[in-house]
Amino acid sequence: MSLQNEKIDAVECSNTVSDPSVWFGATGGIILFIVSIIFIVGGIGLGLGSPFRLGTGAFPFITGMILGALSLAICFYELRGDGLASTPDWIGFCAICSALAVFALTAEKLGLVPAAFLTVFVASLPDRSLSLVGKIILGSCVGAVCWILFIELLNLPFKPFVGL
């Protein structure tokens, strides 16, 4: 059983070793290392206090030190090539992020109903199986349901439309 596992491991490793994502993995370690430096320096700046009376910066300083050590270990470890968990879906990623941004930009300026409509519309953009009319209908339905549910029933402090 363990022999079999080893074989599988070896095959997997040989497949991923030349993968460019190896370097991305190490980049993750470097980013974490930078974060740890920020916390260590920031912690010292905030004041470490004494062992008796730990200061504001003591906990960030200690965790920063630990993260620094771990991030170096990750840089080293990642070079063996763990590979990606799945192929990234950047289109979906952009659609969802833009949808959130659209909601943030429009919720207070245009009101809840247009914001919900636009959010749904943007989020569903990458889906080709849903026609343009379908997207508009879906957006309108969600907008209407939000209006009824959140404003009329739950009384959240939202305006359905602004400037109308």
Next chain:
Amino acid sequence: MEILANFAQGLSIVLQPENLMYCFIGVFLGTFIGVLPGIGSLAAIAMILPLSFYLDPTSALVMIAGVYYGAEYGGSIASILMNIPGTPAASITCIDGYPLAKKGRAGVALFSTAIASFGGGMIGMLVMAVLAPSLAQLALSFGPPDYFAVILLGLVAASAVSNGGALKGITMVVLGLMLGSIGIDLTTGDQRFTMGIPELRDGIHIVIVAMGLFGVSELIASIRDNKKGSATQSIDYNDFYPSKSEWKSLFSPILRGGAIGSFFGALPGTGQTIAAAIAYAVEKRISPQKKKFGTGVLPAVAVPEAANNSATQTAFIPTLTLGVPGSPPMALVIGALMIHGITPGPRLLTEAPDMFWGLIASFLIGNIMLLILNIPLIGIWVRLLQIPYKYMYPTIIVLICMGVYSLNNNVFDIWLTLIIGAIGYVMRLYKFEPAPLLIGFVLGPLMEEHLRRSMLLSRGDAMVFFERPISATLIAITVGILAFTAYKSISNYRRFKTSSSQLTK
């Protein structure tokens, strides 16, 4: 007998119409989100949290718990009908659930999982009612160093078994601790890492972290996978009830699954997925039908379901008695309670017995509701699975935005969710599991507080952690876990090196 009296008291609280309604909302929404593939109980709880802040603490806890175990019931539906686990723990159910569905026995499989989940839930509830009070009694003697050690053990245990490997898991926990230190330091009143942004003064809200890491990033990850198809299986209601001999074959697997699940649910860091996997492995060795496991037999679906549901209930034991969450969803429960001004710990049982026993009684009521939702009303969920995901995910995004916005009526929180969600998705790609980060985030402030208090009490002598018997034992266990995982990953690394050098030769 005291337990019975307490339980009756709890029952009287849950049976109040208001709590009954929130319990139902919880289990219904939990099943709903659990059925949707790719979105697990964490995202479900994150979405319900903003709503729970408007309720009184007991109702809130009952509702959140309902979402949690409801999602486990729902998760099995998608795994049996579509071979896509609705929740991670349900992936074990797929192994035999989907072959059963292909044989045309989806109805029986769904019925058995509902019964098994109910049985497992009841076992978990009994274990909690018996064990929690004595554990709380023990924990009353804990001082700050002991708490620090418990939290340390919880954090290490939770990260050492993370999917992406122990090193990344522990890194995520530490990152969570650091994220948790953002905001005003409650001891000195100084601002930490707020970068002058007033919205960050109170720290990052737990809902934002959870929605970003689980809601947003799970949604991105599930868009593509869910285009593949929807459930086409129709359920034959004539073939819904197991035969007499099948009933008999289910009984002891449910008991065993429930017992194994209760044990692993209460341990910090293990949780339902491991409980279900171990219960399945054990059953595969001792079941009279063991040779047929994997081809679609009923005990093989019942065992993991009983285990994951009992683990779901016993996960509340360390959460409520020690204030240390055994699993990421429990970290959210602690976060929710703290927002209500309640610090979970040994005093919770004596100071808020109504809440504690109300919660336990709600397990009974909630599981009965789920039985009704999952057996006579199974058709609703099957139809829900037939709704194309393209209608679902844009709607969920709007719900996430609404939930986050309603925290402070501030769009800054939505931007923050966007950033955390984007980082969470990229982290997932590189196998950095976000779940340990959440545990670190919740426990960070508590850990810091106990560290400071311990140092103050010992007049700055760090040896205090090794001198008290409880904390010394806990730290020894923690070091043991760390040493074991380090040994394992180093030997894996060596093995990789030798095998890759052999390949290149």
